[in-house]
């Protein structure tokens with residue numbers, strides 16, 4: 001029996017397998033209103049058809065200024081609920097769990113989408129805004145952020161909680177709080193970005209405070225029978241930055257605050273990061289974070305079924321997430337089942353596609 005295809009129960013829901021779609025921005029809300037479109041339905045839907053156990057949305061902004069680009073999706077108003085419900089319902093109808101990544105881009109907000117003409121920060125006239133962060137500093141190549149006032153930091157947990165309530169109303173099975181990749185919550189964690197001197201800056205307890213406050217607020221409104229994920233960057237890949245020891249320590253705390261899965265990524269906080277990438281390069285981080293006693297997902301250059309199976313077999317992670325390999329091959333889990341010799345009845349084929357299992 002393949003470990004990849006072993007179901008995983010998380011609170012009151014069960015992922016049919018351990019192959020999960022990584023969150024990936026689509027920059028496809030061309031009205032700049034954060035409302036998901038048919039693109040998002042078909043894009044996420046294809047991965048549900050393709051057998052993924054969990055289909056996660058892209059980083060979805062909890063407030064308008066929390067978008068990365070003006071074309072990002074949002075969940076900051078009730079008008080977002082119905083369009084997202086259509087997507088969550090389709091994903092679930094195919095046997096996958098629907099997850100939404102809740103995000104605030106912080107100082108990396110208001111930037112050009114990759115396939116929109118322009119570089120760096122989007123000006124107001126093109127739908128941009130003043131990006132905010134824990135401190136007045138800039139990510140290289142972007143405009144300087146405005147430091148959030150204490151009352152604005154204090155309001156963040158409620159913004160994430162309101163977004164989670166909307167995600168629940170839209171029918172999502174789980175939410176993932178995005179605290180990685182140099183976006184707002186990670187900016188608070190990283191001593192290289194966070195230079196605050198109040199209760200949200202300085203010591204480990206202070207830098208992690210807002211993440212814990214956001215988790216508490218979300219867990220307070222998110223149904224008890226639905227799982228909560230947090231994505232963390234395990235390291236800034238830079239001297240003096242956030243690192244895997246702090247990540248593991250935080251993971252243990254988050255577990256005690258009701259987080260079910262830590263999705264272990266890395267990097268993104270500072271331009272001077274020295275990432276050493278290669279196949280499965282973030283797996284050792286996931287393995288270390290799992291020592292906190294919390295379930296972990298690993299992500300990053302996982303491309304082959306045997307490779308993914310081996311990651312689970314050696315106990316490094318409870319699940320794998322796929323990004324770019326899933327773009328190239330939306331039905332990657334079906335290929336994996338085929339290659340690993342999983343009997344068709346145990347593989348996540350939709351009935352319309354069962355002939356794909358014929359040899």
Ligand SMILES: Cc1cc2nc3c(=O)[nH]c(=O)nc-3n(C[C@H](O)[C@H](O)[C@H](O)COP(=O)(O)O)c2cc1C
Pocket residue numbers: 022023024025026057058059101178180181231265299300301302321322323324325
């Ligand atoms: C097009 C694209 C968009 C992405 N958008 C997000 C995002 O919205 N949120 C996030 O946490 N990571 C995002 N990522 C990172 C992926 O989730 C993943 O961690 C990364 O691509 C490494 O996995 P891979 O090697 O399987 O692609 C994105 C990656 C790609 C390629």
